[in-house]
Amino acid sequence: MEQFPLMPLRDIVLFPGMVAPLVVGRKKSILALEDAMENRSPILLVTQKDAKVDDPGQEHLHTIGTLASVMQLLRLPDGTIKALVEGKDRAELHQMHLRGKKNEEFFTVDVTVMTEEPTGSNELQAYVRELKKAFDVYAQGNKKLPREVLNSVTSIENPSQLVDLVASHIQLKTEEKQKILEKISVLERINLVLEILFREMELFAMEKDIHAKVKKKMSSTQRNYYLTEKIRVIQDEIGQGEGGDDLSELEQAIGKKKLPKYALEKITKEFKKLRQMPAMSAETTVVRNYIDTVLDLPWKKKSRAKIDMNRAEGVLDEDHYGLKKPKERILEYLAVQTQVKKLRGPILCLVGPPGVGKTSVCKSIARAMGRKFVRLSLGGVRDEAEVRGHRRTYIGAMPGKIILSMQKAGVINPVFCLDEVDKMSVDFRGDPSAALLEVLDPEQNYSFNDHYLDLDYDLSEVFFITTANNLHGIPLPLQDRMEIIQLNGYTEEEKLHIAEDFLLPKQLQANGFKEGEIQLNEASFLEVIRRYTREAGVRNLERTLAAICRKIARERLKEKAPDKRYQLTGEDVGVYLGVAKYRYGLAEKKNEIGLATGMAWTEVGGELLQIESTIMPGTGKLTITGKLGDVMQESAQAALTYVRSRAVRLGLRSDFYQKIDVHVHVPEGAIPKDGPSAGITIATSIVSAILQIPVDRNLAMTGEITLRGRVLPIGGLTEKLLAAKRGKILRVLIPKENERNLEDVPEQIRSSLDIQLVDDADQVLEEALICKQEEKSLFKDVPFDSIYGNFSLVEHNTPAQ
Numbered sequence: 001m002e003q004f005p006l007m008p009l010r011d012i013v014l015f016p017g018m019v020a021p022l023v024v025g026r027k028k029s030i031l032a033l034e035d036a037m038e039n040r041s042p043i044l045l046v047t048q049k050d051a052k053v054d055d056p057g058q059e060h061l062h063t064i065g066t067l068a069s070v071m072q073l074l075r076l077p078d079g080t081i082k083a084l085v086e087g088k089d090r091a092e093l094h095q096m097h098l099r100g101k102k103n104e105e106f107f108t109v110d111v112t113v114m115t116e117e118p119t120g121s122n123e124l125q126a127y128v129r130e131l132k133k134a135f136d137v138y139a140q141g142n143k144k145l146p147r148e149v150l151n152s153v154t155s156i157e158n159p160s161q162l163v164d165l166v167a168s169h170i171q172l173k174t175e176e177k178q179k180i181l182e183k184i185s186v187l188e189r190i191n192l193v194l195e196i197l198f199r200e201m202e203l204f205a206m207e208k209d210i211h212a213k214v215k216k217k218m219s220s221t222q223r224n225y226y227l228t229e230k231i232r233v234i235q236d237e238i239g240q241g242e243g244g245d246d247l248s249e250l251e252q253a254i255g256k257k258k259l260p261k262y263a264l265e266k267i268t269k270e271f272k273k274l275r276q277m278p279a280m281s282a283e284t285t286v287v288r289n290y291i292d293t294v295l296d297l298p299w300k301k302k303s304r305a306k307i308d309m310n311r312a313e314g315v316l317d318e319d320h321y322g323l324k325k326p327k328e329r330i331l332e333y334l335a336v337q338t339q340v341k342k343l344r345g346p347i348l349c350l351v352g353p354p355g356v357g358k359t360s361v362c363k364s365i366a367r368a369m370g371r372k373f374v375r376l377s378l379g380g381v382r383d384e385a386e387v388r389g390h391r392r393t394y395i396g397a398m399p400g401k402i403i404l405s406m407q408k409a410g411v412i413n414p415v416f417c418l419d420e421v422d423k424m425s426v427d428f429r430g431d432p433s434a435a436l437l438e439v440l441d442p443e444q445n446y447s448f449n450d451h452y453l454d455l456d457y458d459l460s461e462v463f464f465i466t467t468a469n470n471l472h473g474i475p476l477p478l479q480d481r482m483e484i485i486q487l488n489g490y491t492e493e494e495k496l497h498i499a500e501d502f503l504l505p506k507q508l509q510a511n512g513f514k515e516g517e518i519q520l521n522e523a524s525f526l527e528v529i530r531r532y533t534r535e536a537g538v539r540n541l542e543r544t545l546a547a548i549c550r551k552i553a554r555e556r557l558k559e560k561a562p563d564k565r566y567q568l569t570g571e572d573v574g575v576y577l578g579v580a581k582y583r584y585g586l587a588e589k590k591n592e593i594g595l596a597t598g599m600a601w602t603e604v605g606g607e608l609l610q611i612e613s614t615i616m617p618g619t620g621k622l623t624i625t626g627k628l629g630d631v632m633q634e635s636a637q638a639a640l641t642y643v644r645s646r647a648v649r650l651g652l653r654s655d656f657y658q659k660i661d662v663h664v665h666v667p668e669g670a671i672p673k674d675g676p677s678a679g680i681t682i683a684t685s686i687v688s689a690i691l692q693i694p695v696d697r698n699l700a701m702t703g704e705i706t707l708r709g710r711v712l713p714i715g716g717l718t719e720k721l722l723a724a725k726r727g728k729i730l731r732v733l734i735p736k737e738n739e740r741n742l743e744d745v746p747e748q749i750r751s752s753l754d755i756q757l758v759d760d761a762d763q764v765l766e767e768a769l770i771c772k773q774e775e776k777s778l779f780k781d782v783p784f785d786s787i788y789g790n791f792s793l794v795e796h797n798t799p800a801q
């Protein structure tokens with residue numbers, strides 16, 4: 001069961017797939033939203049049974065809610081927050097917990113996700129069609145529904161999304177919407193919505209009838225008089241009552257704010273406009289929001305701190321263990337920055353797998369420089385408007401993320417971390433990296449133009465740092481502006497230090513424990529590292545330690561022993577964390593036939609990758625299953641072609657491949673980024689299966705293979721070797737052409753592995769396959785009849801039967 005921040009909703013039900021703006025004022029809700037935003041975690045939105053309850057507890061909430069992601073937060077001057085959220089999944093609420101610092105508590109809640117995968121059954125299809133038809137009729141009767149809604153409904157294929165979208169567009173009471181939300185079964189949900197739609201349509205028809213009758217009676221003059229009168233009364237009630245004060249307050253705020261001249265002129269003009277508008281028009285809100293945004297931005301305010309190099313070094317060491325080289329590079333970079341007045345030159349870019357501390361090093365740099373810190377995650381940003389904002393004419397327009405972040409920073413010279421620049425993508429709405437290029441260019445960024453703001457904004461004092469998992473994902477023009485600092489994954493020893501000295505103390509504090517109240521001995525840390533996480537960095541390690549802290553906190557409450565201390569041993573870990581997630585150490589227990597270990601480079605760093613082949617009597621088919629991308633398919637083909645070209649040397653009949661089917665499978669692990677580098681591993685596994693000779697279990701390999709069996713170089717060597725070391729591999733084969741990259745591999749890793757350079761697949765086979773010395777001259781005459789039944793793969797003196 002997972003735990004997420006929780007936010008109760010009054011009078012709104014958010015369906016999965018819907019994007020909604022929410023104005024949030026309750027403190028717990030704001031804290032929950034901020035927590036979700038910060039940790040990029042989903043938030044659970046659940047509707048209150050009674051909208052009037054101000055501080056709802058579990059009994060005031062429905063039990064089914066919606067997990068949503070927070071897309072944007074905009075802090076309004078009156079302390080409320082405007083949040084843009086997107087519903088993702090239905091989820092059931094369980095236990096609620098109060099989290100956070102004193103006086104800053106908010107709720108988190110254990111949830112189970114309740115999504116039902118819709119089936120493709122005919123019955124469901126029929127219901128879907130009926131639903132589309134009914135909604136079409138409904139929409140024609142209801143003039144308030146915009147055309148686009150209808151279009152998007154017709155285009156949706158997924159029945160669950162479809163019915164949710166329809167439900168969110170019918171005007172219904174909150175309870176009824178909640179009932180729809182609570183229907184987990186898609187079929188039942190459609191049924192319910194259909195019922196409602198039919199009822200509503202009937203009501204429409206009746207209303208229309210009545211309306212027509214009344215209209216006839218009322219002459220048009222009468223009507224106009226009546227309407228104008230009504231509007232006047234409403235304006236009196238709402239607008240004027242508080243409007244007057246509010247505006248003069250705003251005028252004062254404008255007077256007080258230090259603004260550049262051009263901004264002051266513009267905002268004064270807008271203010272005049274605002275004055276003349278009726279207090280309750282939609283346009284008023286737009287203008288008002290705009291003025292608030294400008295006033296909320298820092299225009300001149302800055303942190304006045306100088307870099308003290310001694311202090312900087314201290315801070316970096318205080319916050320992070322190891323990382324010797326990156327820290328040195330950062331300090332050199334900072335030293336240069338102290339000598340020049342304005343920040344110029346390349347932007348730092350920290351590159352490495354997740355959880356190695358890129359983001360947190362950025363934070364540390366801010367602390368070392370005595371500046372504010374803001375982070376903007378670019379992961380998933382694909383629209384230029386997300387970076388640069390929407391024009392104000394666009395409904396619901398907001399500034400872009402750069403300006404929103406500056407607002408959050410509150411000063412014009414923060415350290416600004418552009419996180420995950422390699423995760424941006426490009427689509428038809430424009431290329432976000434073009435906007436970023438402008439942001440990072442010192443020649444242009446003193447006059448950054450956000451579409452919403454529509455005023456030049458000076459970013460030239462901002463200290464930008466970027467991070468990425470993977471250099472390849474960064475657009476080249478951006479790379480040109482960057483100084484790359486590589487952070488590698490951690491070895492087991494390093495993880496131990498980090499866990500003991502940094503992660504555990506941090507989690508103890510975050511979960512309300514005093515120092516030393518929970519202690520883990522070395523064996524228990526190792527247990528967590530080896531059997532509950534498998535990663536290059538330490539992110540899951542930190543999460544897992546947090547999970548232990550939470551479990552113990554709960555136990556302590558239950559036992560009513562608030563000061564009890566805990567000392568965990570290796571065996572205790574399982575008690576709190578349940579069954580181990582990973583088999584420790586990937587090296588196999590015995591040398592297996594057809595099973596070869598490769599080293600892959602994945603999104604999360606290096607990993608061991610096990611490739612398994614089996615041979616069956618057949619007709620020459622190659623089947624590939626498991627998590628193999630297209631690239632790996634090609635490698636497998638190349639590997640098989642190589643084996644065929646070597647048939648005679650391997651002692652096989654030249655037409656052996658026509659008699660067998662080869663099945664290659666990758667049992668587990670993440671999807672490799674560099675598919676081709678599994679080439680020699682696949683070849684080894686296939687040959688081992690064909691020749692029925694086991695592969696050395698202590699050996700791992702990496703290298704691309706050509707049709708003729710040459711071994712080509714690969715990328716990500718350091719991460720791969722780290723993975724081998726973590727997996728307790730003793731010997732590795734790497735392409736000869738990668739010899740020069742060995743220089744960059746930390747000595748500690750190099751010296752713990754027996755590294756052999758290969759440039760030919762024959763060499764690989766000789767090293768990898770375990771056979772007696774005399775057979776090393778390549779496997780003559782192995783009797784296969786026993787294995788393959790009535791035919792032989794091997795060229796015998798007697799013909800095959």
Ligand SMILES: Nc1ncnc2c1ncn2[C@@H]1O[C@H](COP(=O)(O)OP(=O)(O)O)[C@@H](O)[C@H]1O
Nearest residue numbers: 320321354355356357358359360498502538539
């Ligand atoms: N060398 C280190 N020393 C101490 N803590 C570290 C170290 N590396 C990572 N961490 C911690 O691990 C967690 C994950 O790091 P994070 O900065 O989010 O990684 P990244 O941004 O590279 O994915 C953070 O809490 C961070 O402080």
Ligand SMILES: [Mg+2]
Nearest residue numbers: 355358359419
């Ligand atoms: Mg990060």
